[in-house]
Amino acid sequence: MPERVAIALLYPELLGTYGDGGNAAVLAQRLRWRNIAAEIVDVHAGEPIPRSCQIYVMGGGEDAPQALAARELRSGSILADAVDGGAAVLAVCAGLQVLGQRFAGEDGKTHDGLGLLDCETHRDDGPRRVGEVVVTPEPELGLSELTGYENHGGVTTLGPTATPLGKVVVGNGNAGGDGTEGIVNGRVVGTYLHGPVLARNPELADHLLTSVLGPLEPLDDPEVESLRKERLHAARHPHMHMPQLRSGWRRLLRGS
Amino acid sequence: MPAVDLPLRTRVAALAGRAIADASRWVGAGEGSVIGGRVTLAIDQRALELMAAGHQSVVISGTNGKTTTTRLLAAALASRGPVSTNSAGANLIPGLVSTLFRGRAGAAVALEVDEGHLAEAIAAVHPTAVVLLNLSRDQLDRFGEVRRHAADWRLALAASPDTVAVANADDPLVTWAAGACDPSDDAVSPDGVHMNGGARRCGVTWVGTGQRWRADASACPNCGSRIRWDDDRSERGGVHWTCSSCALARPRPDAWLEGSDLVLADGRRLNVRLQLPGRVNVSNAAMAVAGAMALGVDPGRAVRGMSRVRAVAGRYQVLNVEGARVRLLLAKNPAGWAEALDLIRPPPTPVVIGINAGVADGRDPSWLWDVPFERLRGRVVVATGERGRDLAVRLRYAEVRHTYEADYRKAVTAAAAGVMGRQPEIDFVANYTSFQDARRALSSKVRGGPPAVRAGNA
Numbered sequence: 163m164p165e166r167v168a169i170a171l172l173y174p175e176l177l178g179t180y181g182d183g184g185n186a187a188v189l190a191q192r193l194r195w196r197n198i199a200a201e202i203v204d205v206h207a208g209e210p211i212p213r214s215c216q217i218y219v220m221g222g223g224e225d226a227p228q229a230l231a232a233r234e235l236r237s238g239s240i241l242a243d244a245v246d247g248g249a250a251v252l253a254v255c256a257g258l259q260v261l262g263q264r265f266a267g268e269d270g271k272t273h274d275g276l277g278l279l280d281c282e283t284h285r286d287d288g289p290r291r292v293g294e295v296v297v298t299p300e301p302e303l304g305l306s307e308l309t310g311y312e313n314h315g316g317v318t319t320l321g322p323t324a325t326p327l328g329k330v331v332v333g334n335g336n337a338g339g340d341g342t343e344g345i346v347n348g349r350v351v352g353t354y355l356h357g358p359v360l361a362r363n364p365e366l367a368d369h370l371l372t373s374v375l376g377p378l379e380p381l382d383d384p385e386v387e388s389l390r391k392e393r394l395h396a397a398r399h400p401h402m403h404m405p406q407l408r409s410g411w412r413r414l415l416r417g418s
Numbered sequence: 419m420p421a422v423d424l425p426l427r428t429r430v431a432a433l434a435g436r437a438i439a440d441a442s443r444w445v446g447a448g449e450g451s452v453i454g455g456r457v458t459l460a461i462d463q464r465a466l467e468l469m470a471a472g473h474q475s476v477v478i479s480g481t482n483g484k485t486t487t488t489r490l491l492a493a494a495l496a497s498r499g500p501v502s503t504n505s506a507g508a509n510l511i512p513g514l515v516s517t518l519f520r521g522r523a524g525a526a527v528a529l530e531v532d533e534g535h536l537a538e539a540i541a542a543v544h545p546t547a548v549v550l551l552n553l554s555r556d557q558l559d560r561f562g563e564v565r566r567h568a569a570d571w572r573l574a575l576a577a578s579p580d581t582v583a584v585a586n587a588d589d590p591l592v593t594w595a596a597g598a599c600d601p602s603d604d605a606v607s608p609d610g611v612h613m614n615g616g617a618r619r620c621g622v623t624w625v626g627t628g629q630r631w632r633a634d635a636s637a638c639p640n641c642g643s644r645i646r647w648d649d650d651r652s653e654r655g656g657v658h659w660t661c662s663s664c665a666l667a668r669p670r671p672d673a674w675l676e677g678s679d680l681v682l683a684d685g686r687r688l689n690v691r692l693q694l695p696g697r698v699n700v701s702n703a704a705m706a707v708a709g710a711m712a713l714g715v716d717p718g719r720a721v722r723g724m725s726r727v728r729a730v731a732g733r734y735q736v737l738n739v740e741g742a743r744v745r746l747l748l749a750k751n752p753a754g755w756a757e758a759l760d761l762i763r764p765p766p767t768p769v770v771i772g773i774n775a776g777v778a779d780g781r782d783p784s785w786l787w788d789v790p791f792e793r794l795r796g797r798v799v800v801a802t803g804e805r806g807r808d809l810a811v812r813l814r815y816a817e818v819r820h821t822y823e824a825d826y827r828k829a830v831t832a833a834a835a836g837v838m839g840r841q842p843e844i845d846f847v848a849n850y851t852s853f854q855d856a857r858r859a860l861s862s863k864v865r866g867g868p869p870a871v872r873a874g875n876a
């Protein structure tokens with residue numbers, strides 16, 4: 163195990179719209195709680211990507227910043243080299259799309275992706291996919307149900323050999339009609355789940371960490387468990403979690 | 419009251435809207451401004467345009483600070499004469515309509531407008547001036563693109579050549595949008611067409627507010643390239659910024675802040691003394707002074723008028739809860755929190771934080787992870803609100819000592835429990851609908867709420 167685990171947060175100013183920077187914070191903190199030194203390296207657009215990190219994290223962003231991030235990433239092969247060298251990658255939403263073969267911008271233009279994941283993303287005329295998501299992960303990942311929040315206009319179709327992260331129970335996920343969510347290629351994990359996904363799903367965080375560091379001792383997460391229970395319930399019973407509706411009834415009953 | 423020379427249809431529409439609003443208020447269903455405005459618009463679609471025509475008017479918009487700035491600007495205008503303003507926070511089109519049908523003939527009008535509806539409001543009101551505060555992420559689930567707002571603003575301003583813009587020079591998105599009013603601006607519109615080429619434009623008053631929030635403007639709104647911030651080059655109240663590829667850059671401010679002094683390009687210097695706390699409100703006041711000046715108010719007089727404002731729609735209000743003095747603060751998004759963390763009193767003052775994710779808040783509270791809550795270490799924090807559990811997890815990872823309490827009053831009692839002394843001071847920070855829930859739950863006087871405020875903004 164390296165003396166200090168370095169987690170690269172790629173382009174937080176471009177791919178940071180949905181709080182996905184929190185994924186890096188979760189990874190680092192879960193190492194520190196196990197007495198493993200960890201640091202987060204913010205990599206800004208225009209700066210070279212460091213080669214020596216163990217985990218690379220990318221989040222979601224708006225269209226113009228996403229295209230800019232893809233341009234920056236394509237200017238070198240550092241990310242692919244790092245994965246070959248044993249590093250893991252978590253790519254969320256726009257990040258997932260950028261790691262695929264191709265993705266469409268809002269203007270309809272097709273941009274080249276990095277090709278680390280065998281998928282491509284186009285746009286359809288439908289409304290953005292927005293809301294709570296529940297996913298049953300692929301059994302070989304050995305993870306509990308995933309909870310998250312999606313918000314994207316893209317439709318991602320997986321290549322013939324690609325493995326999804328799981329099957330959608332509530333929500334849209336990849337939205338390509340096959341009921342899949344996300345895509346996994348070895349240590350590279352792509353997902354549409356915000357939340358941030360690792361804050362709501364600590365098992366996925368530990369899965370990424372063990373994929374580069376080997377087995378780790380378990381941590382107690384009672385607060386996360388309460389949150390997970392609440393979110394999984396909210397996703398399955400949305401009408402019971404509409405605060406406006408509920409307080410409307412309360413107001414009516416109280417007669418004020 | 420609307421002017422008498424309005425068409426009969428508009429007068430009838432205004433009267434009907436007012437009657438419905440009064441009835442709604444009378445039966446206790448709230449302020450009635452939304453329903454009243456809707457009734458007026460149903461009878462006369464052009465009511466807003468026609469009623470606004472006779473007035474000197476200013477509209478105020480942006481992601482953060484619009485209610486406070488509108489209140490300050492209205493106070494500045496009131497130093498000169500009557501003012502109509504939507505102080506109840508009803509900032510969508512029906513709310514604007516009902517503000518006008520209650521307005522006096524000849525009154526100046528100051529309207530707070532939701533950033534997603536500003537373009538529509540400009541097109542209808544053709545305001546004398548528009549005050550553009552800032553644009554940042556808010557309501558993640560609803561508005562995917564901050565830049566789209568900026569583009570809508572820009573097009574609306576280009577089509578309203580008699581409107582003067584008062585714009586925050588430290589916000590690239592706002593700067594690009596306001597460029598539509600600037601005779602020297604030759605940037606292109608999003609679809610690649612030169613905008614308003616050669617047409618008359620009223621101009622922009624650029625204000626150096628010293629805004630520090632940059633995270634939402636890293637890509638140039640004009641061309642998509644990177645924005646560069648030159649931290650070594652500070653001038654006229656802010657850090658210089660430029661686009662790395664096109665001509666968009668921080669304009670030279672016509673008014674700027676040096677500490678709490680507002681400096682004007684002609685050399686005048688005004689001390690902005692407010693009863694509202696924090697640097698952010700000095701910035702809001704700077705924008706409001708410039709807005710008042712655009713309507714012909716003397717800046718000294720404007721500043722004196724603003725100094726009387728104490729609390730704005732419950733913000734900064736202090737409530738007595740079971741012997742504790744609870745100060746209410748509003749913070750809706752990371753940019754707002756960046757300011758709120760400066761406003762919170764130092765440890766050991768306990769902090770209660772209320773987080774909801776209702777429609778008006780945005781249903782996705784992921785933005786909690788973009789707030790540096792680590793700064794709250796070393797004191798007691800109580801998490802509450804409908805999404806208090808999301809906050810609790812965030813606080814756990816930030817290693818902030820905290821508890822979770824679903825009930826607002828119990829949350830305050832829990833926060834007060836650890837404090838020595840008779841009258842513990844507590845800061846209660848909440849996002850939009852949680853703030854209203856907190857006001858309702860904690861204030862014995864307004865128990866039962868003003869529900870119309872919530873409905874109006876939602």
